[in-house]
Amino acid sequence: MRVASLFTLITAVAISGCSIKQNVSPATLSAELAPEICMIPALNLRAGFTSAYQASLMEKGFRTRLMAPGSSPDRCALATTFIGRWGWDLALYMKHADIRVYEQGRQVGQAEYDARWGGGRLDKFISAEEKIAELTGQLFPNGAVGLGRVPAPVPADGAAPLSREAYRQQQLQRLMDEGLSYEEYQHRYRQLMND
Incomplete structure (x- = not known):
């Protein structure tokens, strides 16, 4: 009886020391970025990881461009x-995933899944996809x-940014002040209204 209790206690302590961690810091992205993201896989990464991540990014609305492993994020x-x-x-299981996001070479987000210390936990056998x-x-x-x-233009005097309509009105007034020919005025007017 004493040996069984001791074994149960040791097993409980060993299993409780096992952990699976997941930490995510959502990416904070500037609005002027194009929705294209360069994907830089680790060297010798399983192809299934790359295709699953690419599919997930495309579902989120990104265009993807696959780069060579080890490429610099500032490219x-x-x-x-x-x-x-x-x-x-x-059985084979994904024991660690680390995904990082960079804007202009500066890290702006990270997601990490870590089951390396999952030991005897059965919930480490997850679907990697x-x-x-x-x-x-x-x-x-x-x-x-x-x-x-595209961010709204900021007036030179440092005042608050103009609304799109106010910006168009300002540009229209400049067109009228330039003394253009009728044809040139019409051409530039159409360009302004289509922007």
Whole structure:
């Protein structure tokens, strides 16, 4: 009886020391970025990780461009690096994933899943594709929505930015003041109204 209690206690302590962690810091992106993201996989990464992550990014509205492993994130306005490691414990499972997002070479978000200390936990046997989709969703909660917007012009005097309509009115007044021919005025007017 005493040996069984001791074994149960040791087993409980060993299992409670095992942990699976997931931490996500959502990416904060500037609105003027184009919704294109460069994907930089780790060297020797399983192809399934890359395709699952690419599909998740495309579902979030991003255009993707696959770069060579080890490329520098500062080569693109928006880039992501990703690492995935697998382990064997009666079956193959994803034991670690680290996805980072960079804007102009500066890290602006990270998602990490870590089951390396999962030990005897059975919940480490997850679907890697579903976990990658989950991490992508948490990393980009708004997806590519709102990206690609050009900021409103700021007047030279430092006043508040002009609304789009006020900016057009200002440009229209400049056109009238330039003394253009009728044809040139019509051409530039159409350009202004189509912007």
